[in-house]
Amino acid sequence: MLRISVLKRRADFTLQAAFAAPTPGVTALFGRSGSGKTTLVDIISGLLPPDEGEVRLGETLLTDTKQAVSVPVERRRIGYVFQDPRLFPHLSVEGNLRYGARRAAAATPVIVFDEVVSLLGLGALLQRRPQGLSGGEKQRVSLGRALLSQPQLLLLDEPLGSLDVARRQEVLPYLEALRDRLSIPMVYVSHEFEEVLRLATHLVLLDAGRVVAEGTVTEMSLRPELRSIVGPELAGSVVEGVVTAVNATAGIADVTVGSGTLRVSLRDAVPGTHLRLQLLARDVILATRAIDGLSVRNAVCGAIAEISADVENTVLVSVDIGGAIVLSRITRAALAALRLHTGQPVWALMKAVSLRGHAFRAPVRPESTRPEPPSRSPS
Amino acid sequence: MNGLLNPAELDALRLSLAVAARSVAFSLPLAVLIAWVLTRTRFFGRMLLDAFVHLPLVLPPVAVGYTLLLLFGARGPIGGWLRAHFGIELAFTTAGAALATAVMTFPLLVRAIRLSLDNVDPGLEAAARTLGAGPVDRFFSVTLPLMLPGVLAGAVTAFAAGLGEFGAxxxxxxxxxxxxxxxxxxxxxxxxxxHGDAMALHLAGLSFLLGLLGLLAAELLVRRVRRLVGR
Incomplete structure (x- = not known):
C-alpha cells in the first residue's frame, strides 16, 4: 500500500491531498490540467519536498516532515517516467536502459534486461541514439529504463501526453502488458479517461489540489465528481463482466454483466475473458416495457435506483441490472412522459456497437484483491 | 620551423606553449567547479563570487600581476607559506608565469563552461536521480559529458589566449x-x-598564426564532440 498525506503551498494554488493506493495495481491520478497531479507524483518521487505530511510505501517511511525524514530520491527505488522521455543524449538506447540497472542495489535483478527489451519491443533499437527515435519509441525506452532500475513503485506522469493519437495507441498495449506481466505497482497520471479505463485498477480523482473521490473505476464511474472532470459527453457507467460466448463471424460476444447478458461488438474475444465496458449515458435508451422490432441488440431489465439532475434539462437515471449499474441520460420531458420513479422496473436498451469493451485477462496475482488486469483491447 | 625561427624565438614559442598548457591544466577543474556552483546553486554572496571571477577581465593586467606578487611573492602570505612548507617558488618562475596566465584566462574558461552548463537540461539530472544516481555520480555520468563541448571549447580558447598573456x-x-x-x-x-625588427615581425606573425589555429581548433573540436554526445 502506498499511503500519502501531504500539503504543498504554491504561489497560485495549494495541494492538500491524501490517498491510499493498493499495491500491486495501477492507481490512476485523474484530473484536469493544474489539479496537482504532477505535484503529487513529484512529492512521491522525492523530487519535490512537501511543506507538511508524509509518504509511506509499504513499511517504509519515505517522507515525514514531522520527524524530518526524507529519503533521498536516488535511494527511494521509485521509477519515474516523465511526460517528456528525458533520455540521455550521449548514451545509446542500451546505455540508457542499463543506466538505472547498473545502479540498482538488488543483487539479483527481478526485472531482467532481455525480458524488458522483448516486452517493450526494443530489440532493434539497442544500438541507436535517442535523437533518431520516434516519440513513441523514446517513451518506450524511457519506460524500460525506469523498469530496469528495479523500482518498488513506478510513477508515470502522462507518459503518452507528448504523443499524437496514433503513437498513443502504439504505446498503450505495452503499458497494459507491463501491468499484467510484472507485478510492479504503478501510479499513473492522466487526464485522458480512455487511458484510465484501459489501465487503472484504482482511481483517485483530483480537483484543484484536493482528492475529491477514490475507489474502483466502476465505483468512480457513477460519481458526479468524475462526470465533472470528463464532461457530460463521456458520462456513463463502467461495468465489468465475463465473456460467455463468441460469435466470431458476426463479431459479437456475449458478456455477463450483473445478472444480465450484454451483446458487445468485439472481435478476438475468448470465452472466459474479463471485460471492462463503458456504457455511455447518452447511448442508453430506457423503455417501460419490452419492445420488439428494434435493431438494438441489448435489452436488459432492471430497476431504477436513482434519478438525479444532469446538465441542462436532462436527468441521469441509474438502473440496477442486478449487481451492476447502468446510467441513462434522458430529457426531463421524457422523464415526465414515462412517469419514471425510483424502484420502477425498466428496460435499458443499448446498441452492441455503442458499447466500448476493453478485454481483461483473468487475474494471475495472488495478492490482488480486484480481478481486473486487462491485456488487450479490441474495440 | 628551425629554419624560420632562431633559437631565442623557438625558446619563446616552447615556453609559451608550456605555460599555457600548465595554466589550463590547473585551472580547468577549478573552473568547472566554479561554473557549476554559479549555475546550479543559490547562496548569499553568489553575485560577489561571480564578480570576483570576472575581475581579471576588467582590471589592468599589471594590477593583477602586482596583486599576485603581493600574495604569492617570497614574502607574501601565501608565497611564504608555500616556500616554507613545500619549497615551491612562484614569483619569477615558469610556474609563476603559468599561475598569472591561469588567473587572467580564468574568466574566459568559466564563461564558456557556464554557457554549456546552462544548456544541460536539469530534467536529465532529475531523471538520473530517480534512476539511483547520487550527486557525484550524476555529475560525472550525465552533467559533465553533456557540457563537454563547452568545457573543451573553453579550454582551447583559454589555451590560445594564454599563449599571449603579457601584463600579469x-x-x-x-x-x-x-x-x-x-x-x-x-x-x-x-x-x-x-636590431630586433625582423624578430619582432616573426614573433608577431607567429602569434597571429597560433591565435587563428587555436580558435579554429576550438570550433572544430566543439562540432566533433557535440556530435559525439548527441547535442
Missing amino acids: VITFAANIPGVTRTLPLALYTAMQSP
Missing part, C-alpha cells in the same frame, strides 16, 4: 629568457632592442 606575467614572473620570456615578452624585448 611580466609583472609577477618578470622577463627571464628561457624561464618566463614567453612569446609576447620576447616580442616586447625585440621591439625594445635596436
Whole structure:
C-alpha cells in the first residue's frame, strides 16, 4: 500500500491531498490540467519536498516532515517516467536502459534486461541514439529504463501526453502488458479517461489540489465528481463482466454483466475473458416495457435506483441490472412522459456497437484483491 | 620551423606553449567547479563570487600581476607559506608565469563552461536521480559529458589566449629568457632592442598564426564532440 498525506503551498494554488493506493495495481491520478497531479507524483518521487505530511510505501517511511525524514530520491527505488522521455543524449538506447540497472542495489535483478527489451519491443533499437527515435519509441525506452532500475513503485506522469493519437495507441498495449506481466505497482497520471479505463485498477480523482473521490473505476464511474472532470459527453457507467460466448463471424460476444447478458461488438474475444465496458449515458435508451422490432441488440431489465439532475434539462437515471449499474441520460420531458420513479422496473436498451469493451485477462496475482488486469483491447 | 625561427624565438614559442598548457591544466577543474556552483546553486554572496571571477577581465593586467606578487611573492602570505612548507617558488618562475596566465584566462574558461552548463537540461539530472544516481555520480555520468563541448571549447580558447598573456606575467614572473620570456615578452624585448625588427615581425606573425589555429581548433573540436554526445 502506498499511503500519502501531504500539503504543498504554491504561489497560485495549494495541494492538500491524501490517498491510499493498493499495491500491486495501477492507481490512476485523474484530473484536469493544474489539479496537482504532477505535484503529487513529484512529492512521491522525492523530487519535490512537501511543506507538511508524509509518504509511506509499504513499511517504509519515505517522507515525514514531522520527524524530518526524507529519503533521498536516488535511494527511494521509485521509477519515474516523465511526460517528456528525458533520455540521455550521449548514451545509446542500451546505455540508457542499463543506466538505472547498473545502479540498482538488488543483487539479483527481478526485472531482467532481455525480458524488458522483448516486452517493450526494443530489440532493434539497442544500438541507436535517442535523437533518431520516434516519440513513441523514446517513451518506450524511457519506460524500460525506469523498469530496469528495479523500482518498488513506478510513477508515470502522462507518459503518452507528448504523443499524437496514433503513437498513443502504439504505446498503450505495452503499458497494459507491463501491468499484467510484472507485478510492479504503478501510479499513473492522466487526464485522458480512455487511458484510465484501459489501465487503472484504482482511481483517485483530483480537483484543484484536493482528492475529491477514490475507489474502483466502476465505483468512480457513477460519481458526479468524475462526470465533472470528463464532461457530460463521456458520462456513463463502467461495468465489468465475463465473456460467455463468441460469435466470431458476426463479431459479437456475449458478456455477463450483473445478472444480465450484454451483446458487445468485439472481435478476438475468448470465452472466459474479463471485460471492462463503458456504457455511455447518452447511448442508453430506457423503455417501460419490452419492445420488439428494434435493431438494438441489448435489452436488459432492471430497476431504477436513482434519478438525479444532469446538465441542462436532462436527468441521469441509474438502473440496477442486478449487481451492476447502468446510467441513462434522458430529457426531463421524457422523464415526465414515462412517469419514471425510483424502484420502477425498466428496460435499458443499448446498441452492441455503442458499447466500448476493453478485454481483461483473468487475474494471475495472488495478492490482488480486484480481478481486473486487462491485456488487450479490441474495440 | 628551425629554419624560420632562431633559437631565442623557438625558446619563446616552447615556453609559451608550456605555460599555457600548465595554466589550463590547473585551472580547468577549478573552473568547472566554479561554473557549476554559479549555475546550479543559490547562496548569499553568489553575485560577489561571480564578480570576483570576472575581475581579471576588467582590471589592468599589471594590477593583477602586482596583486599576485603581493600574495604569492617570497614574502607574501601565501608565497611564504608555500616556500616554507613545500619549497615551491612562484614569483619569477615558469610556474609563476603559468599561475598569472591561469588567473587572467580564468574568466574566459568559466564563461564558456557556464554557457554549456546552462544548456544541460536539469530534467536529465532529475531523471538520473530517480534512476539511483547520487550527486557525484550524476555529475560525472550525465552533467559533465553533456557540457563537454563547452568545457573543451573553453579550454582551447583559454589555451590560445594564454599563449599571449603579457601584463600579469611580466609583472609577477618578470622577463627571464628561457624561464618566463614567453612569446609576447620576447616580442616586447625585440621591439625594445635596436636590431630586433625582423624578430619582432616573426614573433608577431607567429602569434597571429597560433591565435587563428587555436580558435579554429576550438570550433572544430566543439562540432566533433557535440556530435559525439548527441547535442
